[in-house]
Each structure stands twice: as structure tokens, then as C-alpha cells.
Amino acid sequence: MGQGMSGFASDLTHATYESPDIVALYARPDGLQKPEETLLSQLRPSLGAMDMLDIGVGGGRTTRHFAPLARSYLGVDYSAGMIARCKAEFPAFSFAVADARRLASVADESFDFVLFSYNGIDHLDSRERTMALTEMKRALRPGGLMVFSSHNANYLPAIIDRFRFRIHGNLRETLRSLKWSGVFWGKNGLLQYRMPLAAGRVHDGTHSFRSSALYYVRPDIGVAELRRLGMIDIVCAGNESRDFVPGDDPRLAQDPNPWIYYASRKPERI
Ligand SMILES: C[S@@+](CC[C@H](N)C(=O)[O-])C[C@H]1O[C@@H](n2cnc3c(N)ncnc32)[C@H](O)[C@@H]1O
Structure with missing residues (x-):
């Protein structure tokens, strides 16, 4: 298998994020998700004293909101197409091509x-995810803030239901359902035997299956991953909520949101 710019085997997902239609797709949305709005309002008074690294910046959706307020801002992405787009759109800020698994620069x-x-980290498998989280922690000053979102394994029954074969009123829709149900089960053959899944990779139809499988994790397991990494003050919010709750809140294990925001801090040096 060929090697990508990062030294990792090039993969389907990277090729998809380089394709012009996907670059254009991520250059369009400009709104913040609800937990990001909470984060921005809480950080607003202190962002002017913070250097910010925005990984998997895509078309710069978050740049628009955070970069003008931060002391310094660097957006990185492993897609050169995304970075070219950001440079053209936001000439006042810094951008670079870099892979989250090895932030060499x-x-x-x-x-x-x-x-x-926006769940960019979920394109990585479990080993690579740990690499990326370790790199994110390394890049942080003591006391620094790490935030990412990740697909919620509790939402998988809804994904499975979305791809259930259904007979519709017209033949075209019925054939469409047959096709996508076939693709989904062709790629996730053993999924039904893995349910309920605590953490694992699933082909969920993102980019019409032009990406490799995405990592889904139950929120309490995601919190445990962060604890193992040595992160503290862990809080979480479902993507449809504005409120973060402590990482040890017992309700998290059943949180039904499609994806979860995780915020945590690197401990101060003692
Ligand atoms: C779902 S898009 C989100 C884009 C943007 N953050 C947003 O919220 O609109 C995920 C982004 O992560 C990037 N990405 C995925 N894996 C990456 C990796 N290993 N290193 C750097 N960027 C990565 C993709 O190229 C893509 O731009």
C-alpha cells in the first residue's frame, strides 16, 4: 500500500477529504454546534490570552468564530485541499497541512x-486515536484545554434503523432502500452480533460510504480513555445540548445523542 504525506498508509478517507466536492461541502457550514457555542461563551473572556490549535479544521467552520478572538490561531488538516481553501478564505490566520497522528511541526x-x-478523530482506529490524543496532550501547556467530539455508540440502533430495508410506495425508493441496506450490511456484516457496542468501528454511510469505518464509543468509555491519558476535569455534552456534565455523571452511559463533545484539561505541573 502506498504511503501518504504523513508517512501513514494512504487511505480512502484521506482521498475523500481531498476531493473537491467534499472540500466544498465543508467550506459551506459556518454555524457552531450547541456545545461549541457554550464553549465559546465560556472561553470568550480568556481566549485573548490563549494560543489555539484547531485540528481537522476542514473548510474553517470553527476558524470564523474562534480565530479572531484567540491570541494566536493555527488550523491544521491532513487534507491539502482543505488547507488551501482555508488559506484563501482566512488570509489573516495560519494554516498548515499536518496529520493528527503525528503533529511533527x-x-x-x-x-x-x-x-x-466534528468527529474528525473518529476516522482513526483505536490505536491511531490514542496516538492523536497523545499528540493533542503533548501540544498543550500544563493546565491547557483539550476539546473534541466523537460518535456515540448509544446512537448505533438509530443508524441500523436508518439502513433497514423498507418497501416504499414507489419502486424507485424501494430499490434505493434495497441498495443502501445492501451496502450497509455488506460492510457491517457482523455488527448485529457486536451490539450493544461499547466501542468500535462502524461504516455508517458518512460521505455515501466514501470513508473508511468510523469509531463509535459509549460516552463513559470515552471518558475512561481520557482518564487513562491522564486528563482531568473531564466534562461532556451531547451535540444537541448546550450543557456540559461531569465525566462521572452516571447518566452519560445512556446518553442518546448522535455524538458527544469531550472537554478536559492537562494537569498543571506540580
Ligand atoms: C468531519 S470534517 C470536520 C471539519 C471541520 N472541523 C468542521 O467542523 O467543519 C473532519 C476533518 O478532519 C480532517 N481529518 C481527518 N483525519 C485527520 C487526521 N488524521 N489528521 C488531520 N486531519 C484529519 C479531515 O480532512 C476533515 O477536514
Whole structure:
């Protein structure tokens, strides 16, 4: 298998994020998700003293809101197409091509706030995810803030239901349902035997199956991953909620939101 720019085997997902239609897709949305709005309003008074690293910046959806307020801002993405788009759209801010699994150009402890929004981290398998989280922690100064979102394994029954074969009133819709149900089960053959899934990779139809499988994790397991990494002050919010709750809230294990925002801090140096 060929090697990508990062030194990792090039994969289907990277090729998809380089394609012009997907670059254009992510250049369009400009609104913040509800937990991001909460985060921005809480950080607003202090962002002016914070250096921010925005990983998987895509078309710059978050740049628009955070970059003008931060002391410094660097957006990175492993898609050169996304970075070219951001440079053209936001010439006042810095952008670079970089892979979250190995942020070679990022010095240790050089940022106060590291963001990896909109589930970009879920394209990585479990080992690579740990690599990315470790890199994010390395890039943070002591006391720094790490925020990312990740697909929620509790939402998988809804995904499975979406791809259930259904007979519709017209033949075209019925054939369409047959096709996508076939593709879904062709790619996720053993999924029904893995349910309920605590953490694992699923082909969920993102980009019409032009991406590799995405990592889904139950929120309490996601919190445990962060604890193992040594992160503290962990709080979580479902993507449809504005309120973050402590990572040890027992309700998290059943949270039904499609994806979850995780915010945590790197401990201060003792
Ligand atoms: C779902 S898009 C989100 C884009 C943007 N953050 C937003 O919220 O609109 C995920 C982004 O993460 C990037 N990405 C995925 N894996 C990456 C990796 N290993 N390193 C850097 N960027 C990555 C993709 O190229 C894509 O731009």
C-alpha cells in the first residue's frame, strides 16, 4: 500500500477529504454546534490570552468564530485541499497541512487550547486515536484545554434503523432502500452480533460510504480513555445540548445523542 504525506498508509478517507466536492461541502457550514457555542461563551473572556490549535479544521467552520478572538490561531488538516481553501478564505490566520497522528511541526506545550471538532478523530482506529490524543496532550501547556467530539455508540440502533430495508410506495425508493441496506450490511456484516457496542468501528454511510469505518464509543468509555491519558476535569455534552456534565455523571452511559463533545484539561505541573 502506498504511503501518504504523513508517512501513514494512504487511505480512502484521506482521498475523500481531498476531493473537491467534499472540500466544498465543508467550506459551506459556518454555524457552531450547541456545545461549541457554550464553549465559546465560556472561553470568550480568556481566549485573548490563549494560543489555539484547531485540528481537522476542514473548510474553517470553527476558524470564523474562534480565530479572531484567540491570541494566536493555527488550523491544521491532513487534507491539502482543505488547507488551501482555508488559506484563501482566512488570509489573516495560519494554516498548515499536518496529520493528527503525528503533529511533527508542533512543539511540545505550545498551545493553551486544542480543538478537534466534528468527529474528525473518529476516522482513526483505536490505536491511531490514542496516538492523536497523545499528540493533542503533548501540544498543550500544563493546565491547557483539550476539546473534541466523537460518535456515540448509544446512537448505533438509530443508524441500523436508518439502513433497514423498507418497501416504499414507489419502486424507485424501494430499490434505493434495497441498495443502501445492501451496502450497509455488506460492510457491517457482523455488527448485529457486536451490539450493544461499547466501542468500535462502524461504516455508517458518512460521505455515501466514501470513508473508511468510523469509531463509535459509549460516552463513559470515552471518558475512561481520557482518564487513562491522564486528563482531568473531564466534562461532556451531547451535540444537541448546550450543557456540559461531569465525566462521572452516571447518566452519560445512556446518553442518546448522535455524538458527544469531550472537554478536559492537562494537569498543571506540580
Ligand atoms: C468531519 S470534517 C470536520 C471539519 C471541520 N472541523 C468542521 O467542523 O467543519 C473532519 C476533518 O478532519 C480532517 N481529518 C481527518 N483525519 C485527520 C487526521 N488524521 N489528521 C488531520 N486531519 C484529519 C479531515 O480532512 C476533515 O477536514
